[in-house]
Amino acid sequence: MHRSFCSQLKTYFIQTKCCSLGAVSNMSSAQPKGVEMVVEPVSCLHDEPVSIRVHGLNPGQDVTLQASMKDSKGINFLSYAHYRADSSGQVDVSKLESLGGHYKGIFPMGLIGSLVPAPNEYKYTRFFKRDVENPNIVKMTVHKGHLSDEALCSPVVGEPLATLTHLRHYMSPGVQRIPVRFGKVRGCLFLPPDLYIIAGNGPFPGVIDMFGSAGGLLEYRSAQLASRGFASLALAFFAYDDLPKHLEEFNIAYFEEAVEFLLKQEKVFGDGVGVIGTSKGGDLALSMAAFIPSVHACIVINCCNTPSVKGLRVRDCFYTPLNHVFRNVRVSDEGVVFGKEIAQDPRLHPESIIPIEKSQSAFLFLVGSDDQNVKSEFFAQLSYQRLRDHSYPKHYEVSSYPGAGHLIEPPYSPHTPISFHNSYALPLIWGGTSKHHTLAQVQAWSKVLDFLRVHLAKGESISKHKCALKSHL
Template sequence: MNSDSKEGVILSVDPLSCLHDEPVHIKVSGLKPNQDVTLRTSMRDVRNVQFVSYAHYRANGNGEVNVNEMKSLGGQYKGLFPMGLFGSLVPAPNEYKYIRFYKRDVENPNIVTVGVYDGHVSIEALCVSEELKPLSSVIHERHYMGPGVQRIPVRYGKVRGSLFLPPDGWLNVRKPLQGDGPFPGIVDMFGTSGGLLEFRSAQFASRGFASLALAFFNYDDLPKFLEEFDIAYFEEAVEYLQKHEKVLHSGVGCIGTSKGGDLAVSMATFIPSVVACVAINGYFAPVERGMKVRDQFYPAFATNNDLLRLSDDGILMASAARPDIKAVEKLILPLEKSNAAFLILVGTDDRDITSEIQAQLARRYFSSHDYKYSYHVESYPGAGHLIEPPYSPHCYVYFLHTIMLNLCMGGTAKYHTECQVDAWEKVRRFFWHHLVEKRKANDEIRSPTIPVKSQL
């Protein structure tokens, strides 16, 4: 349904409201045959920073544009890219251009304005001109939390974070069954941005998982800066999940991106009740800070910072500081001690770390130790560092406040978006298989259809 239109032009976005990991279908009708138009999306993050995307299209002989079937002729991207107006969102021209889209208030949806304009218009004109009005526009909502998902702040011993639970009566659409849990549990972590990021856990809960978004520095009363880690903190987080009445007690999963990746690997190595681990563009040895495991300390390796250079426009590609491979091999955690299956996700255009090399080292380690559980490396050509749930805006560079530099993440919007769609499905299947199907606690729980359409 369009909120504003003129000259008989109708812009439709279907559905008008959906979960954030769901695609939409954008169509325009009522145009002149072969009319040139510009489609534009705009949304703001929690800091009120505006993100925009635009693409140029030409209507067919019937005066219609179907974004799912037609190629963009220019703008933010070219070619067939059905969700390009979402995956290629970038800071508006009047904003600082190296900003990552952050979603902190996951209980509220992202509000996206979609508009269609006459002619092939520049992004500057779209964002600056007060006289330029859309032929038609629509307000679209993208939710991180499905109906009935619960967000519970967590202060358990030293553990700080938020637990997201599927709704009671969570509907499994593959079979006409409802369930009140218990649900498979996941510990969810991100990297050196610090604080608490909840958007992935909110989406896990919307898909039938109990997910603990876990902070480990720069949040609440946790240390303000990265310090040496103690596995006891992460054991306490797993204990919290395992004791919760809504969480299956037969083992939990963990997922981490970047620094969160090597923390997830540490959890899978040293905590027996972690039975499934997803590591996204991370290391398999401690990096930046070491890990204390009871009476033993596992040191972090050092990168060769002498190789670091800033580009002419002030961008740091940290992957250039390649660590000594032999040194890293010596510091790989004793993965053979783990009880977990591993899914390793790699963006081949990761400009932050040498993630492909690290994944190959891990695979070699698993193979040489005849690892008894499953492990799989999934590489995505053209994807960058921040592999997140689908349709998160692709971030090529952002200002990382912990190092006060513009850090390159890599990737191209189209390939990165396609990667996120595929990876999200694989991650959910992986966790469901290892936390539910292989360790079924009761006969009431069944594997969910993927993807599950929301009712918003």
């Protein structure tokens, strides 16, 4: 069974039907003077690192390495870095320093972590992947000399020394994607592959996954959670299907129904689920943990400890959102909004604070210390202090990541320091620097997976499943 799984995995990633570029090769398609670019593995899951090397250069030769990738709307993102070949005519990005470009120094995944909109695209575009059943297609090239992004995009840039195509998948082979319409609940359920026979073929820990005020349905984190052994429900709460088109007052009943749906699935074990939420999805996750006993593990990423933007109704109680102090909003000369200070201090309105001390859940607060959108470290510490003051009996912790911004996502998602936001009708700053943010995403993802495994454990089966995932992927 192990050999069969690995064989299918290799076939899926190398001959994926999702790729319309033909057979994937790890060899350069253009190799003047014997220059070769190698990326290993050439096809992998999106949360996995790769090695990037160039062979056949002249010793000390200056080259520019470029990566480009399109989002679901066809918007082109690119990155580039300047390198100087070593004495053997090689560039190994894990060992050599970038001398310029989108990053400097040693940054092994810099070409992917620092992807930004191309010069001919709107520069404040956030990378969104909607079609998670198709991989991200990354084109990598090597050019003579140290070039700028404008030169790289010029029609007279000339033929590259080498080029290749690299595939990054959100779904491992066998992951099931199931659109959900259950009562009022709207979303998409992702189930791990049946091929994990070594792990008992399920059932699996259940997780509800939510994002923020971008709205709609974002599936890429749930797809990756399923690829790592979790039954994950990507849950929409506005601007999707027949849900309200704009943020409105929330009712805990909607989220109770989502938990009910997940626990009814045959491939979900136990009487409890986990929740993970970013930004607005984070305070909704806290509310679910506080008011729904079946939530046993709660992970929040850069959020408030009160309802944000819109309030929450919990049966006969209503938790009001914090008032916005618009005089604290700053707009730069370039029209970029700095909204970090917009929310009032929740200690001035204790009736708005989510009573997480009533929860049955373990808590993990993930914080980007350079979050420029929310005072997330402040809010996380208030939550931590509240739990400590109530002698909360279950696990709770805050993990802060230096240099990380607001949008902490699964590993190697392009870092977005600024993007257009519909609420302001202007670009909004999120913060973070590409190298620190990329490292934070790797460390936070490992923390997320371990936290969910521990607090949604089912005796021995969860540890065996963890081992199975490591051995296969």
